[in-house]
Amino acid sequence: MQRHLANVLSNKQVSSRYWHMVVDSTNLNKTVNPGQFFQVRCADTYFPFLRRPLSVYRINENTIEFLYLVKGQGTSAMTKIQAGHSLDMMGPVGEGFRLDRSAQNILLVARGVGVATLAAVAQAAYRQGVKSYAIMSARSRDDLLAIEFLEDYGAEVFIVTEDEGTSDVENVKRIIKEDICATTVIDAIYTCGSRRLSKLSQSIANELHIPGEIALEEHMGCGMGACFSCVCDIREGDTTKSVRVCTEGPVFPLDKVVME
């Protein structure tokens, strides 16, 4: 992982809570994979102080994009960065998603800003000729992101929201089993963004014997594997093993993650 000062090409608000940033990646002499992230310095101050982890949302030839939820001090400060400024980012960090070459249909299950991480999978799938089915869960329609992008990548998108009373686990389960898996052979499931949906994805993957992967989030200190702030438990046979989300993840096999 390296530190880069990348030129910011645009940084714009895309909905009431979300922003989208595009940075020049031509000087990044490393390939970036879906699921990997950057440790971003949100401001050149001692508050916010630590770097914030942000996944790559879209990976293009000369640019990479971030989609971020304005949550607290760090992401608020990030909204002040204008086109022409530079973004101090460290990365790419971590192990990304593995998209099996033989896959034909994949299922993406995202909640909220989880789509920021999974959009890059849809993009990679599209380039590999793989069809994506995507469950997009959010509080309201206004909070939904990237639907057009996913559709541009040939994804079939299923929207569920709290406002419309469609986002409960039972309904999502029904959509996956009846509307998708009943007619299509799903080769892999990818999920990010909600504990409830991750648990559901894990149980469906288990029941239907579909391999899957999950991108986890933990509070990070270093983002370099040195500090052990970001650990989670992974099943290894009958025992569990503590792993670091920043370096051994953030993407893990769905069946191995111990959901808290």
Place this chain on the structure above:
Amino acid sequence: MTSSKNMQVTIGDLTLKNPIMPASGAFGPEMEQALDFDRLGAIVPKSITKFPQPGNAKPRVCETNGGMINSIGIQSKGVEHFLSHTIPAFEKYQSPIIASVSAESIEEFVDVSATLANQASIRGLELNISCPNLKGDGKAFGMDATITRELISQVREVTTKPIIAKLTPNVTSIQDIAIAAEQGGADGLNVANTMLAMAIDVDTRKPLIGNVMGGFSGPAVKPIIVRMIYQVAQVSSLPIIGCGGVMSGRDAIEMMIAGASAVQVGTASFINPTALTDILTEIEEYMEQNEIIEIEELIGSIII
């Protein structure tokens, strides 16, 4: 840079090519991608315990103004794994390895220290008698002068390698503990570990870290550490390693002027992965600008 400057400093019989080294727990082999380890004065791995231990509840870190609080809880794979994996990852570098030991009892400190001291590539021991995350509301061995003296004198019996006592700032008088460590036979004093601290989310009214309290580090703590280095330098003739809040070369120099012989850098590496070597370069520049040939001139050079 010209090579006429001498950045060498000594701790016991250990000569370091320069005074900058990582702080235990904020450094790992993974950082070799970003940093040239051969430029470091020493390599200090994360504290090691005798047996594997899982660490504390999450979240383990939170942010505060100009700093962070951590409650990692010395997550450790145990001394055997340390010898078979961690040490080999560092042995390939020229910089001397100073192993940091954490333990739950004096016996365990002695036991682990003896095992580590048997390794040729481990050139010194730093005894973490100060971790605020041990059971019992952040109490640490280093809060009691008698225990500190006893602990260090017992470790002294099992090794001739330099022993550095990493003191805790969470005491009424750090000078008393420094004197006790010196009497116990320490060769150097690390001033200091993290400060016991706490932060609360006012929206949820919950503590920001899982363990409720944790250790405070980062630039916000530096003035307190500088004060403690200065105080300890008044009562002890041992070399001091300053630790806490160093972000720049000038911060490191400030600690040396207060009385430190060497300086550790922790949290700064989280913000900037090349902080350790950037700091070294800044020290070189300072020496150049101020026509300082021997860095040792700076140690304790405060003018009052």
